[in-house]
Amino acid sequence: MFQSEHRQDKSCGRAGSHSLVCEDDRCGSVSRQLSTFDDFRNAITAYRLPRVLIAAIELNLFTAIGTQAWAIPDLARDMKVSERGLAILCRILAMAGLLKKQGEIYRSSRLGATALNARHPAYRGDYLRLITSHWADWGRLPESVKSGLPLDHDELDEPDYRRQFTWAMHHRTLETAPKIAAQIGLRDARTLLDLGGGPGTYAMAFLTKNPSLRATVCDRPAALDVAKEIASTHKAAARLSYLPLDILTEAIPGIYDVIWYSNVLHIYSPQDNQALFRRAFAALNPGGRLLIQDAFLHDREGLFPEEASLFAISMLLFTERGNTYSAAETRAWLTDAGFERIKVLRMKKGTEDWEGGILEARSPETNKKTPVLRTGSVKHLRPRSLS
Template sequence: MSSAITTFEEFRDAVAGYRLPRVLLAALELDLFTTVGDRTWTIPALAHEMKVSERGLAILCRNVAMAGLLRKKGDRYSNSRLGATMLNARHPAYRGGYLDLIKSHWTDWIRLPESVKSGLPIDHDTADDPDWRRRFTWAMHHRTLDKAPAIAAQVDLHGAASLLDLGGGPGTYARAFLAKNPKLHATVCDREAALEVAREIAAGDPAGRRLSYLPLDFAKDPVPGTYDVIWYSNVLHIYSPADNQAIFRRALAALNPGGRLIIQDALLHDREGLFPADASLFAVSMLLFTEGGDTYSARETARWLKAAGFRLVRSLTIKGKTADWEDGLLEARAPGPRPEKPARRSRPRESSRRR
């Protein structure tokens, strides 16, 4: 949304924005892109293959083609490049984990009034399921596959010997930093179910030999070891202000003198805390899925960092099309001199504690 809604027609158009997303989700739910594959189809042949009506499929395919995800020539349809690869379950580039998460969000968002009334996530009475955690971790890997190398190429870690990916899930960012910095060692800290996925992903990666794993409830427990850099990416929004401030204090205690905490998140930047729009809308997801999460302004996050004892808080600039979030990186330094030589890394043992 690029401008304020001031007329009924603009309101109508904004509400009607659900139409194309629902068409695309229906295409995913019906395995349209996987069925089309690398072939060219008429509607009757494709409808027979998919076991759906010709009328319904003709209207669906017309709209998917209008969106550019199918190609239409005469009465025949074929996949676009994106449809044939990342949306096609038979292709190695398939992003199924993240696509499954997107599909589930449609029904989750329908339940928004429940969370607005209660202030609680929609499934607040359901215990964290390791199988769900694994699926979510794969989704986060698929979400960041392209972003992580682009961001790692722009965040200067020269001179750093050790990095902690705090709440790092699949370790996608940690491995991207390792690939960019051959002398770096990294540790991914998260729930054990998430770390199982991280180990699977890193198994075929030569940089994985420089990667360690730390199961830890860092929202409650001290972080063992010391590091030159702590990467805190897409975790800030999961926790309440009080929880994040406590995590910042634990992070500071785990940094070498002059070390850096780098935060990547959906940060708000205007005075009233409304924009960017994606950051504001992402707070709705936090209402639906977390006990106390939200999206926060860069200004208040910097204030929390300084209160925790950090110094020299500043924004980091990432090229717009490669950024995970618009103007979404903050860096804060621990007190003390910046190490001229890489500090010796203290590698924690894997513990049995879980977050």
């Protein structure tokens, strides 16, 4: 999950804490190929409901409603907005299932009253702020198409932003990480490195599933501070350690049975990733496993799945050299680095982060270390994307 260099990172330590790009930019997808003007029009006007949802978040509507029942006049007075505007907004939110309407009275759904309500412990504020910021960012897409550079590329990464982004990535993966960890067998593993692990959400999920495992989360110091806060409330915290590292320029210290590299690949260039694979190879025990979770393209032309294609736009907007890559080209990079037995790990439908999104590669049983090449430092931009 290294926060990406995206300016997700508005980007990452450099490690993948997740691209500061919202991996959930994938929500806007094309359900079929556009062949008529009506298809084209319908695809464009799909912006309407997302904009309604963002407006509700910007107005703190779910926090205002809380767990109470409201008539529109009373709620409008409390929020200091117009009755007409609020009535229309609430009706659409009720249509979408986020509010419950009975006559003239509105209440929040369970989701609205918890994850979207700033007064509730389950509130996911940092992630919501990241999502809403993407509306304006995507509106500036022509700038990046013309320049080939990320938005605001001259802005340096800020520790406070990285902290917020790291919390956002934790909120994003709370449900997904345990589902993934439950399906990846680590019975014979004793040590795991969460490379670019951000908040350590996946590391903690693997520790919970595997009582004999010890894990290390590697990322920038600001991200690791968040990981420590999260782990402090977890029973497995004693088996988790922390490694501050610039993964693009420094060798990985230590030797591990498993390296988990989640939502970091897309932040970097092919050359950066190939160098990083060589470093990972050198840090694995013979027969060790490198597990890569990312938005892989799987068809011959590199167009699908749709989510993976669309996520490349986030990389254009928020990273200097990032992109989404095909499973085939990633497999070739891994082979060149010395890995073998490379395959896609299939997760149960509905549990995966990305469709066909986990590649497994193994170090040979008799591991001959390859030289670790160093690359030049990359300027830390502010990540912004959702990985």
